[in-house]
Amino acid sequence: MLPVMLNLEGRRVVVFGGGRVAERRVAKLLEAGAEVRVVSRDFTRALQRLASAGKLTLVRQELTPEAAEEHAKEAFAVIVATSDSELNSRIAERCRRLGRLVNRADAVADFVMPASFRTGDVVVAVATCGRSPEVAKKIKRRLMKAVAQEDILLVELQEKLRGELRELVATPEERRRLLRRVAEDQEVLLMLRKGNTEGAFELAMRLVEAEHAHR
Numbered sequence: 118m119l120p121v122m123l124n125l126e127g128r129r130v131v132v133f134g135g136g137r138v139a140e141r142r143v144a145k146l147l148e149a150g151a152e153v154r155v156v157s158r159d160f161t162r163a164l165q166r167l168a169s170a171g172k173l174t175l176v177r178q179e180l181t182p183e184a185a186e187e188h189a190k191e192a193f194a195v196i197v198a199t200s201d202s203e204l205n206s207r208i209a210e211r212c213r214r215l216g217r218l219v220n221r222a223d224a225v226a227d228f229v230m231p232a233s234f235r236t237g238d239v240v241v242a243v244a245t246c247g248r249s250p251e252v253a254k255k256i257k258r259r260l261m262k263a264v265a266q267e268d269i270l271l272v273e274l275q276e277k278l279r280g281e282l283r284e285l286v287a288t289p290e291e292r293r294r295l296l297r298r299v300a301e302d303q304e305v306l307l308m309l310r311k312g313n314t315e316g317a318f319e320l321a322m323r324l325v326e327a328e329h330a331h332r
Contacts, residue, residue: 118229118246123194123218126150131188133180133208134198135160138222142196145230147172156180156188157199180204186211196230198222232257237269267309271300274314278321286329295325 130146132139135157143164146153153173155164160175168175178184180199185208189195195212197205202223209219209226219226224247231244232253241260243253275296282292299305299321308317 118225118244120242120244121228122240122242123149123228125193127152128193129154129191130194130196131156131185131192132196132198133157133185133188133205134196134200134222135164135175136198136200137161139196139198140164142198142220142222142230143167143173145233146196148235154188154192156185180208182207182211186215189215189217192217194218194220194228196220196222197226234261236261236264238272239264239269265310267306270309270312270314270317271306274305274309274318274321275300277318278325281322282325285325291329295328298328299324 125146127150129152132143132146132153132155135155139155139157140161140163143153143155147167154176155173156176156178158177158179160168160177164173164175167173176188182204185195189212195217197208197212197219198221199205199208205221205223209221212219213227218228220228220230229244229247231242232250233240233242234257241257241264243256243260245253278296278299279292282295286292286295302321302324305317305320305324308320
């Protein structure tokens with residue numbers, strides 16, 4: 118499978134199933150800014166509370182492949198998360214015929230929703246290609262301890278620096294080299310560790326100007 122990130126901001130995603138598994142998927146979809154519709158006979162209390170708060174739409178109806186297909190026509194992607202594996206297969210097949218991206222809670226489909234966490238603009242995801250979600254969660258917890266505050270600040274510094282380098286440096290290759298040089302500089306990292314973002318940026322600019330002048 119190819120690791121990718123989907124931009125779901127403002128896009129409709131239909132979730133088939135209203136149980137605990139669907140609830141966990143919905144939480145991630147809402148965090149990503151998706152427009153969520155959940156179709157099921159029954160819904161967890163958490164899903165009902167989210168609907169009452171206007172965060173998503175609930176459609177209470179008997180789930181059939183034909184009904185699912187109608188909902189999928191208006192969707193960018195679908196999540197199939199009922200407790201009936203055979204029904205999941207039939208719904209997934211109908212949605213694929215429409216060209217929709219399909220995620221299944223009980224099998225590997227077009228895309229998976231990996232164990233993930235976000236800190237600032239740093240997103241880390243771990244997947245085991247459907248083989249062991251529990252191992253993926255274990256690795257995720259380990260990685261959560263590895264992402265430091267200085268990493269988050271370094272992302273912000275690099276974004277700001279990239280804007281400056283577009284004016285200063287002509288070639289993408291040279292810009293990448295200079296950004297890498299800053300990312301590896303111990304003095305810059307030390308300043309970020311201490312929360313001195315302005316000092317780190319000033320030092321980074323001096324570094325790239327000096328490096329670029331000698332090329």
